[in-house]
Amino acid sequence: MGVTILTQFALENKTGPQTVEVLSKRICALGAVQQGHFLVDCETYTSVPQLGHQRTVHVLHNSEQPATVFSLLDNGTKITALATDGLFDLLMMKMSQFYTSKKQTKAESKGLRYEIGDFYVKLGTVTVSSNYKGILVEVEYRPCVVPAMCWDLLKEFLQGFLGLTAPTNPPTYLQNRMQEVYTPIDTIHQYLEHFTMFRKSPGIYRN
Amino acid sequence: MERDIEQLNAALNAIKVLRSNVRSVFESVSNGLRADHGDEGKETKFIYELQELLTTVNNNLRDVENAVANLTPQAGPFSLGNTTYLSQETTQERQALYGQLVNSYKWTDKIREYSAVAGNILAANSFNKTYKTYSTAKRRKTTTSNHNVAPEVIENLISSIDRLFPDVTFTPNRPLVPNPIIQVSLGRVLKAIIAFKGLMIEWVVVKAHAESNDLWTESRYRVFKRITENCHAAMCHFHSPLMPELAVRSFMHWFHSYITLFSAPCKRCGNHLNSNLPPTWRDFRSLEPYHEECK
Numbered sequence: 225m226g227v228t229i230l231t232q233f234a235l236e237n238k239t240g241p242q243t244v245e246v247l248s249k250r251i252c253a254l255g256a257v258q259q260g261h262f263l264v265d266c267e268t269y270t271s272v273p274q275l276g277h278q279r280t281v282h283v284l285h286n287s288e289q290p291a292t293v294f295s296l297l298d299n300g301t302k303i304t305a306l307a308t309d310g311l312f313d314l315l316m317m318k319m320s321q322f323y324t325s326k327k328q329t330k331a332e333s334k335g336l337r338y339e340i341g342d343f344y345v346k347l348g349t350v351t352v353s354s355n356y357k358g359i360l361v362e363v364e365y366r367p368c369v370v371p372a373m374c375w376d377l378l379k380e381f382l383q384g385f386l387g388l389t390a391p392t393n394p395p396t397y398l399q400n401r402m403q404e405v406y407t408p409i410d411t412i413h414q415y416l417e418h419f420t421m422f423r424k425s426p427g428i429y430r431n
Numbered sequence: 432m433e434r435d436i437e438q439l440n441a442a443l444n445a446i447k448v449l450r451s452n453v454r455s456v457f458e459s460v461s462n463g464l465r466a467d468h469g470d471e472g473k474e475t476k477f478i479y480e481l482q483e484l485l486t487t488v489n490n491n492l493r494d495v496e497n498a499v500a501n502l503t504p505q506a507g508p509f510s511l512g513n514t515t516y517l518s519q520e521t522t523q524e525r526q527a528l529y530g531q532l533v534n535s536y537k538w539t540d541k542i543r544e545y546s547a548v549a550g551n552i553l554a555a556n557s558f559n560k561t562y563k564t565y566s567t568a569k570r571r572k573t574t575t576s577n578h579n580v581a582p583e584v585i586e587n588l589i590s591s592i593d594r595l596f597p598d599v600t601f602t603p604n605r606p607l608v609p610n611p612i613i614q615v616s617l618g619r620v621l622k623a624i625i626a627f628k629g630l631m632i633e634w635v636v637v638k639a640h641a642e643s644n645d646l647w648t649e650s651r652y653r654v655f656k657r658i659t660e661n662c663h664a665a666m667c668h669f670h671s672p673l674m675p676e677l678a679v680r681s682f683m684h685w686f687h688s689y690i691t692l693f694s695a696p697c698k699r700c701g702n703h704l705n706s707n708l709p710p711t712w713r714d715f716r717s718l719e720p721y722h723e724e725c726k
Contacts, residue, residue, distance in 0.1 A: 225641070255707070341707030342652050367639050367652040367693075370619050374693040377703040384704070405619065 226342075226366035227406045229378050229398075230414040231391050232421075233359045240349050240356050244335060247347050247361065250385045256340035263287045264348070265332035266419045269316065269323035281323055283316060284412050294412040305409050328353040331419040333360045342366050343381060350422055357422040361386065362411075372402035435503060442498035449491040456484045511536060580629045582609055588630065588676055589613060592683050599687060614644060615683075618690050621655060623662065630675035632682060635662040657711040657723065658689065668715055688718040699725035 235243045252258075264286045271279045280298040293312040297304040306312075316323065333348035346362040363382060368374040375394055382390040394402065397413045459481060468476045511533060518529040586603070589611070593601045602614040609629060616622045624646050626634040637658040638650040650656055669682045696703050697710040698719040710720035 342654055343707060365693075367654050368620070369640065372694075373620065376696070377693055377709055380703045381707070 225406070225408055226364050226368050227371045227374055227378065228362060228364040228411045228414070229382065229391070230360060230362050230395060230411070230418060231382065231386070232418060233361045233386060233389065240359060243359050244347050244349060247359075247385070248336060248338070251338050251340065251345055251347075254340060254385060256338040256345060259337050259339045259344075261287070261334065262337045262346050262348070263332060263334040264415050265330065265334075266416060267325055268329050269325045271323055272321070275322055281316075282416055283313070284415060286408065286412065286415075288411075289408050292408070294409060296412070296416055303413075305413070307409055329423055331357075331423060333415065333419075345385075350419070352419070352423050357425070360415075360418055364411075369405050370403065371398050371406055375402065438498065438501050438503075442495070442502060445491065445495040445498045449488065449495050452484070452488050452491050456481070456488060459484060580609070582611075585609075585611060585627060585630060588679060592680060595680075596683070596687050598690060599683075612646065615686070616640070617687065620690055620692050621658070623686065630679065631670070632666045632679060635659065635666055637662055654692070654708055654711060657708060658692075661712060662686065665715065685713060685715060685718060688713045688720075691720065695720045697722045697725050 233243065233247065235246060238246065248258075264284065266282055266284045269281045269283065271281075277299065279300075282296045282298065284294045284296070286292070286294065291309055293308050293310060295306045295308065295312060297306070316325075329352065331350065331352045333350045335346065335348040338345040338347075342365060344362075344364040344366065346364075348360040348362065350357045350360050361382075363378060365374050365378055365381070368377075371394065379390065379392070393399070395414055395417070397417055398410065401410065464473055464477055511529075514529065514532060517532065518526065520526050520528065582605075589601055589603055593599070598618045600616040602616070603611050604614065605611045610627055610633075612624060612626045614622060614624050619640065621637055622640055624636045624638070624644060625632060626646060634646065636646055636649060637655045639652055639655060642650055649659060665682060665685055669678045669685065671678045692711070693709055695710065697705065698714075698721055700722065702722075703709055705722040705724055708722070710722050710725075712721045712723055712726045713719065714721065714726070
């Protein structure tokens with residue numbers, strides 16, 4: 225598990241599938257090999273009013289860690305992360321009286337997964353309750369575990385195939401954690417950040 | 432004198448022309464029939480061509496002979512000081528001695544010239560693979576063996592290197608008493624498993640922290656595979672039979688420079704990535720980072 229950077233990508237006057245095609249052509253021209261599919265999904269539950277102060281639980285699954293369910297509890301001021309095994313989904317169903325899910329907010333990013341050298345690149349199409357919202361590009365550099373050490377390297381890689389629209393600063397979530405060892409939950413935090421942005425945006429989100 | 436040199440030059444030129452034309456004869460013979468000879472009567476065409484070439488060679492040979500005939504031989508015999516009197520020896524079997532002496536004189540003169548040139552070239556490219564010196568003080572050291580040393584000596588060496596680098600952690604492990612296997616963690620960048628044979632580094636494997644400590648499986652990441660290869664090169668480069676401790680120390684010093692593996696750009700091209708790898712080579716002397724292709 226290495227450092228992962230998640231970024232949104234959009235091209236002028238291009239639809240989602242066209243953008244994905246442009247990107248996959250670029251990455252294959254650089255020597256990438258396609259390695260199957262991936263899927264990250266997020267479902268959000270909110271506490272019922274009887275429980276007092278409202279809390280939100282985001283439950284996320286990542287096909288990279290198929291046996292794990294990630295959940296982030298947001299009480300307005302602080303986010304508590306929890307990584308559990310698959311039974312957590314059943315537990316959430318049992319708790320449906322306290323936490324209700326808003327079905328229309330189910331967000332997911334899915335698409336193809338590429339391997340290029342020690343990098344993994346995932347080109348995901350984001351849908352919120354099956355409405356297309358945008359493109360999320362995930363780049364993982366596997367050998368390195370500290371974001372501060374390899375940020376410049378990742379930036380160079382991102383610029384290599386995203387061009388000028390590549391991010392110049394680390395994702396906001398990572399900025400305070402640059403010196404810490406990167407874990408899969410950090411990827412989940414980044415996904416949630418982007419999903420929240422996509423949900424808030426009306427129609428198609430532009431960067 | 433002026434005329435002599437001019438004639439000599441003319442003769443040399445004639446020889447040059449002869450040589451080049453002889454060469455073209457052989458070239459044409461070795462190529463045999465070519466496509467530009469066409470289909471009809473190609474053999475006769477080829478023979479005509481050869482004939483033409485041979486005529487030019489013949490003419491050139493005549494030129495050379497003329498030029499040589501024009502040359503005036505050097506006046507008087509080659510003089511070698513007093514030994515010239517050898518030629519006035521009365522006994523017949525010794526009269527030839529002087530000629531042989533002149534020949535051997537010329538021969539030694541040439542040897543001297545060539546050896547001077549060779550000496551210059553070799554001095555410019557010194558390739559001392561061993562630190563072998565023949566002074567008496569150093570010779571005493573050769574008696575120490577680097578395969579068969581007391582475990583304490585190695586232990587001391589490892590702990591002294593451990594103290595040298597605060598950001599490197601050493602974890603020794605001794606499955607076989609005199610030959611430790613140490614695990615070297617370089618910050619949070621990578622780890623290496625190093626097997627010793629006495630005081631000699633025998634095997635190095637570089638891996639990511641999350642990977643197993645097995646000595647025999649290589650890393651699953653390309654960057655660490657590359658560094659493993661480079662470590663093998665370095666272990667041979669730094670190996671010195673006479674100063675084994677120094678060899679281990681300098682290897683560790685070089686290896687420590689990988690602490691900036693992901694953060695330092697290549698010294699030559701200034702980029703981080705080249706064929707999707709960070710600069711995996713460190714210069715042996717300056718310890719500067721380079722890509723494999725840039726070094």
